[in-house]
Amino acid sequence: MLPNTLTLAAMLAISGSASATTxxxxxxxxxxxxxxxxxxxxxxxxxxxxxxxxxxxxxxxxxxxxxxxxxxxxxxxxxxxxxxxxxxxxxxxxxxxxxxxxxxxxxxxxxxxxxxxxxxxxxxxxxxxxxxxxxxxxxxxxxxxxxxxxxxxxxxxxxxxxxxxxxxxxxxxxxxxxxxxxxxxxxxxxxxxxxxxxxxxxxxxxxxxxxxxxxxxxxxxxxxxxxxxxxxxxxxxxxxxxxxxxxxxxxxxxxxxxxxxxxxxxxxxxxxxxxxxxxxxxxxxxxxxxxxxxxxxxxxxxxxxxxxxxxxxxxxxxxxxxxxxxxxxxxxxxxxxxxxxxxxxxxxxxxxxDPSAPVGKPRKLATPPSELVDGLVGTWQLSAGMQVELARKGDALTIHPAGQPIFELGYDDAGDFFPVQFDALLSPKRAADGSYSFVWHQGGGAMAATRATDAAPTAAQAPDVPLADYAGDYTLMPGFALKVDSADGRLRAQATGQGAFPLDATGADTFAAPAFGIELRFQRGTDGEVTALELHQAGQVLRGARG
The missing domain is CATH 3.40.710.10 (DD-peptidase/beta-lactamase superfamily)
Known part of the structure; x- marks a missing residue:
């Protein structure tokens, strides 16, 4: 009964008509x-x-x-x-x-x-x-x-x-x-x-x-x-x-x-x-x-x-x-x-x-790319404080939470790993420098992971672009928009009906909110002005034009 924060379902708004269906x-x-x-x-x-x-x-x-x-x-x-x-x-x-x-x-x-x-x-x-x-x-x-x-x-x-x-x-x-x-x-x-x-x-x-x-x-x-x-x-x-x-x-x-x-x-x-x-x-x-x-x-x-x-x-x-x-x-x-x-x-x-809306597709079992598996192997600290070890097993991964048994992870064609034995989701994220991290989803919560050997994470420096260039309302689906503005020298976003959250620059025109597993990729027109953004989260991509 509890919706995941910013987990977006499919677009509702589309035109067209439909006839009776058998x-x-x-x-x-x-x-x-x-x-x-x-x-x-x-x-x-x-x-x-x-x-x-x-x-x-x-x-x-x-x-x-x-x-x-x-x-x-x-x-x-x-x-x-x-x-x-x-x-x-x-x-x-x-x-x-x-x-x-x-x-x-x-x-x-x-x-x-x-x-x-x-x-x-x-x-x-x-x-x-x-x-x-x-x-x-x-x-x-x-x-x-x-x-x-x-x-x-x-x-x-x-x-x-x-x-x-x-x-x-x-x-x-x-x-x-x-x-x-x-x-x-x-x-x-x-x-x-x-x-x-x-x-x-x-x-x-x-x-x-x-x-x-x-x-x-x-x-x-x-x-x-x-x-x-x-x-x-x-x-x-x-x-x-x-x-x-x-x-x-x-x-x-x-x-x-x-x-x-x-x-x-x-x-x-x-x-x-x-x-x-x-x-x-x-x-x-x-x-x-x-x-x-x-x-x-x-x-x-x-x-x-x-x-x-x-x-x-x-x-x-x-x-x-x-x-x-x-x-x-x-x-x-x-x-x-x-x-x-x-x-x-x-x-x-x-x-x-409305038949012109995309029907969606099933998540099917798949083999993860070897580069992805290798990029995730290691010791990780979840934002909730738990430490986990990811290890390669054949073409797949296992996860070993501290003090618990080792669990096998499956992989699907939406790009997510999942424990075979219980309900959770590991959503990989790739940074602009090619390195990998992930967000762990379980029990309605989302926990960002950082490598246990990494120094304490700090906010990335914003590129030499005025934050005002990104400000605006981006409609992701009817009745649901992402408002982007800045506060205290950082970009932030707020989805319709939800609280604002800060964004860290991860590359040119790319910002992330690791706690929610969100990456925003801003797009520019031929005149160089920002015209739209893509929201990437949990294997889904939604695009919104700038209003």
Whole structure:
């Protein structure tokens, strides 16, 4: 449920039109993205186009059964947040809530809720991730890393509010917060006077005919899909207790999610669903501009219109829901494998909404270049303090963390190494002088590595070029830009809705942020002026023109 900082999915913005797609044609599209993928992932995918629905169930190895099927319920992760927003929208329609209400009004009396210079956190800040609350509650005890939320209690959730000191006014900066979303889930259930699972079943699942969707009480005839790490190994399901489950605890089949998207597009069977359809429309209305968001929906432009999207991820699952209200077109992708660290499902989702967007491609096993292997061999210090030894084994590498066993590393054609035995990623970086380093990605964090024999790293000297030459806004994808400016004699960059980070010069028109594994390569036109940049990160390259 936590996005990696600056890990960018595929471009959303493109023009074009699309016609209805058959099941077979959809399977062919999914195979372009998935067939042979080294994760072994399986996808359940639906494309809603007006009144028609195409469906397919595909796996990287070319099979779909018995691993997944029509009866498989997937963890949808943070897509659950959009459903919590729908419950809030119904409270608003009933006159029981307003986006301008303070969060504190929905929590038990005496709960210490932080403010900033007297400015409270409002519900509108919570549904747009601008509350200023951190990603997770401070008193969240993780007793099992494979099931991190299982031990969290409402008491610990609420008490964690008292540990927060806001550093900025609510509403001024985007910072994705599962903490805030858990509070909203709890608050909605308290205001409605029902346990969250009973509330969402009565107010959302039943009216839309999502008969196989659930949180903890699995309906008869539903098979819980088994989650997988990106290395293909099975991993336990996540448990998000009680009234906090609206942060990411919903499980659903593909057909359940098709009905959810159809409801977002204004269609559901029976007049009893009419109030819910109105509430779903409410959740689609813009609430904030930086970045563009509705109620827990991300908004992005597409061919002169707007699409709404949200991705989700748990320890062993990935999901994406997106729809274009104007064209009455929607997409659902559910995977039984955690793919967030590998770029997520955004490229496929964007392509299905508009075929002119790139579909993406599978990561396939490959043999690393011998020069790369030799360049990485040695002793390295990670920014978190751990020392690791990289050694050659045949054509590949092994990694030996201090005090731990030696682990073999695989390699894929995206240019990344990965441990065969557990979930992590080693992304190599090549400096302008030809030397190599890497960034280690694990558990949602990114740790830059430096050679243990190297002197303490210092910022590279900037080339003899005014930093103002690079300043500007570079649009990397619709609704997501990189703002480049300078401060204290250094270049810095800030992605839409995220904090600024410094950049060090590594060569002519090339700058890097090693802590995030980012390299920026500025490009010049025939007149010598900077016209665009390329962002290189985790094997992905995104280009943005200078605005």
């Amino acid at each position: 099941d077979a044609a959809l399977a062919g599209i999914v195979d372009q993205r998935l067939a042979g993928d080294r994760t072994g992932a399986c996808f359940s995918v639906a494309l809603i186009d007006g009144d028609s629905v195409a469906r397919t169930y595909r796996c990287a190895d070319g099979t779909a059964t018995p691993r997944i099927g029509t009866d498989s319920a997937f963890e949808i992760g943070s897509v659950s947040k959009t459903m919590t927003a729908a419950l809030l929208a119904q409270l608003i329609a009933d006159g029981q809530a307003s986006l301008d209400d303070p969060l504190s009004a929905y929590l038990p009396a005496g709960t210490a809720v932080p403010t900033f210079e007297g400015q409270p956190i409002l519900l509108r800040h919570v549904v747009t991730h601008t509350s200023g609350l951190p990603a997770l509650p401070a008193r969240m005890q993780i007793t099992n890393p494979a099931d991190p939320y299982a031990a969290l209690t409402p008491e610990a959730l609420l008490a964690s509010l008292g540990d927060v000191t806001l550093t900025r006014a609510p509403g001024t900066q985007f910072e994705y917060s599962n903490f805030a979303s858990m509070l909203l889930s709890y608050a909605v259930a308290q205001r409605a006077g029902q346990p969250f699972e009973a509330l969402i079943d009565a107010q959302l699942f039943a009216p839309l005919g999502m008969t196989h969707a659930y949180i903890a009480q699995r309906p008869d005839g539903v098979r819980a899909a088994v989650g997988h790490l990106p290395n293909g190994s099975e991993t336990p399901a996540w448990t998000i207790p009680g009234d906090m489950a609206g942060v990411g605890g919903v499980r659903a089949t593909l057909d359940d999610m098709v009905r959810y998207v159809q409801g977002q597009l204004g269609h559901a069977d029976g007049s009893a669903a009419a109030p819910l359809l109105a509430a779903l429309q409410t959740t689609q209305q813009p609430v904030s501009e930086q970045p563009p968001m509705a109620m827990n929906w991300m908004i992005a432009p597409l061919a002169g219109r707007s699409v709404l999207m949200h991705e989700g991820g748990t320890g062993g699952f990935s999901s994406l829901v997106g729809f274009d209200p104007e064209r009455r077109r929607g997409v659902v992708i559910l995977s039984d494998t955690s793919l967030t660290a590998l770029g997520g499902l955004g490229s496929l989702g964007a392509h299905l909404l």
